[in-house]
Amino acid sequence: MKFAVGDTIELDHLVFSVQDRFLENFITSSEFDENNYFFIINSDYANLLTLTPNYRIDLLNASAKTIRITVTDFNPSKATEIANAIAEEFMIYDAERKVQSAKKILTFINDQLGEVYTRLKDSESSIRDFKKENRLADRQDIAQTYIARLNELETEKSKLEVQVNLLLELKKNIDKENTGVDINQLMPVLAGTEFESKVEQQIIQLQNLVMRRNNQLTSATTENPTIIIYDQQ
Structure with a gap:
């Protein structure tokens, strides 16, 4: 031109x-x-090749959800602009990710409620059939005892099934390797359950390892000894 x-x-x-x-x-x-x-x-691709080795993103505190962005350049103003641009894009991405996570959690809860409701309806039908087959209509005391016990067992069964599904959902999210472990998707699923306090620290440690592994991958291949150690952990 x-x-x-x-x-x-x-x-x-x-x-x-x-x-x-x-x-x-x-x-x-x-x-x-x-x-x-x-x-x-320079083209966008040429700029990317030049800039990629000169910036680094570290997780400072997973609980506080803080990161550190470091950009190295001979021009301080340029480094500041790049760091601010990365921070702005990260905040936009983080907000979108949280919205997607919230929608996913609501979908999961609605699915679980639907399954529990269906099972309760089936249980009510089974209880009616049981009372009819065993002629318990005229023996209210015995009938109420059996029914109360059946309801307790059904409630406990539903709780256990929900817990199993929660753990399966947790495992499915951890197994995803596309962008690393996302605590925003994992912890809300466990909120209010007995598993929340038990696995929170393990998830945070796992997220730290994944972020360090991904940082290493910017300058190393999957065959690098350091990457292999991270994968084994």
Whole structure:
């Protein structure tokens, strides 16, 4: 692309103008010719290759949900802009992730409630059949004892089934390796259950390991000894 002095050029992510400040010094220089005065605007991919080794993201405190963004560049203003841009994008991503997590949890709870309701209806039908088959209609005391006990067993069974499903959901989320372990998706599923306090620290430790592993993968392959150690943990 060729530009004249004074032109304003608008690109997808850049607007600039060509000014004649100090241009005369170049033109009158003995080393000047038409091929010497040019500049290159890097592509997004070229910028990515240059910038990727120069930034790092660390998890400072999983419980407090804080991270540290470090950007290294010879231009402090540029490093600040990149760090702020990463932080802004992370906050947008984090908000979207939490919304998706909340929707997923609500779907899971609704599914569990639907299954429990269906089982309760089936239990009511079974109890009616049991009373009819054993002629308990006229023996209310015995009937109420049996029914109360059956209700207790059914309630306990429902609780155990929900707990099993919670653990299966937890395992499914941990097994996902696309973007690493996400505590925002795991902990809300366990909120209010007896498992919450028992596995919270293990999940946080696992998340820390995954984040360190992913940071290492920016400069190493999966065959790297350090990555293999993380995978074994």
